Amino acid sequence: MQADEFENPGMLWVARGAKLWRQAEGPDGRSCASCHGEAQSMRGAATRYPQVDLGSGRLLNLDGRIMQCRSERQKAEPLAWxxxxxxxxxxxxxxxxxGLPVRPTIDGAARPFFERGRDRYHLRVGQMNLSCSQCHDANWGRQLGPETISQGHGTGYPVYRLEWQAAGSLQRRLRSCMSGVRAEMFPYGAQAHLELELYLAWRAEGLALEAPGVRR
Ligand code: HEC
Ligand code: HEC
Structure with missing residues (x-):
């Protein structure tokens, strides 16, 4: 279903995105396309996120960069997580x-974010007292209820998930994992999520991006 562009329900979000890309907004009536031209100019961009924003020193994932461009450069109404x-x-x-390989930067300004993400990935949490690593490194391939535990790569996100009947971000998936072990879920946009995303990107280095993915 994921491989067939006509069957993949995530392609509906891609089509909506294509429309929004050309939609004029803000006081200057600019669209994403006014500044960036055709979206092919973005080829490769997603492979480098999360990354540190040089201006603010904040860690941004791709959604964060889009939100920043939208409010600061397009001067349009902010988009919510x-x-x-x-x-x-x-x-x-x-x-x-x-199809392009994931290539995050984990050195320089990104290093402290990466290290916190790595530590959190190995931290036992929740009433079940499990870390990400215990499921996705030590037990991948095993059944957990109806699910087969994967190696936990974020390369397909945003994905269309049948259970959600909608598209959702990697952070939404991480919230499902946290609630699965009965741990406190981080809010959308939380630094802890971004740091985990950077660690996940490093683990996935060299794997091909496959968004929009389709998941059960
Ligand atoms: C007023 C001009 C302007 C508008 C409008 C604009 N951007 Fe940008 N955008 C920029 C500039 C300048 C940069 C930084 C240049 C760079 O890093 O290549 C940038 C960077 C980006 C990046 C990061 C690219 C990368 O390689 O890391 C993304 C993603 C992005 N914009 C998406 C969008 C989207 C989506 C919209 C519409 C909602 C939008 N932009 C609207 C000017 C604009
Ligand atoms: C109790 C086991 C368990 C724990 C602990 C857990 N997950 Fe998951 N995770 C799952 C299951 C089950 C799925 C859905 C099936 C799959 O794709 O692995 C999943 C899915 C994912 C996916 C999506 C994979 C895809 O291809 O769609 C990512 C990424 C992920 N987990 C990361 C994490 C991170 C990061 C943590 C720690 C914050 C974590 N998980 C903790 C069981 C777990």
Missing amino acids: ESEPLLALGAYVAFQSQ
Whole structure:
């Protein structure tokens, strides 16, 4: 279903993203396309996120960069985390990098974020007292209820998930994992999520991006 563009429901979000890309907004009536041209100019961009924003020193994932561009450069109304337009634009921009290998930077300014993400990945949490690593490194391939535990790569996100009947971000998936072990879920956009995403990107280095993915 994922491999067939006509069957993959995530392609609906990509199509919405393509429309939003050309939509004029803000006081200057600019669209993403006014500055960036055709979306092919974004090929490769998704492979380098999360990354440190040099201006603010903050760690941004692709959604964060889109939100920043939208409010600071386009001067349009801010987009909320996990909102439909953000998922659509994120799917459209990530789709431009389909098939390209993940290549995050973990040195320099990114290093402290990376180290915190790595530590958190190995930290036991929740009533079940399990770390990410215990499932996705030590037990992949095993059944957990109806699910087969994978190696936990974020390369297909945003994905269309049948259980959600909608597209969702990697952070939404991480919240499912946290709730699965009965741990406190981080809010969308939380630094802890971004740091985990950077660690996941490092683990996935060299794997091909496949957004929009389809998951059960
Ligand atoms: C007023 C011009 C302007 C508008 C409008 C604009 N951007 Fe940008 N955008 C920029 C500039 C300048 C950069 C930084 C240049 C760079 O890093 O290549 C950038 C960077 C980006 C990046 C990071 C690219 C990378 O290689 O890391 C993304 C993603 C992005 N914009 C998406 C969008 C989206 C989606 C929209 C519409 C919602 C949008 N931009 C609207 C000017 C704009
Ligand atoms: C109790 C076991 C368990 C723990 C602990 C757990 N997960 Fe998961 N995770 C799952 C299951 C089950 C799925 C859904 C099936 C799959 O794709 O692995 C999943 C899915 C994922 C996916 C999506 C994979 C894909 O291809 O769609 C990622 C990424 C992920 N987990 C990362 C994490 C991170 C990061 C943590 C720690 C914060 C974590 N998981 C903790 C069981 C777990």
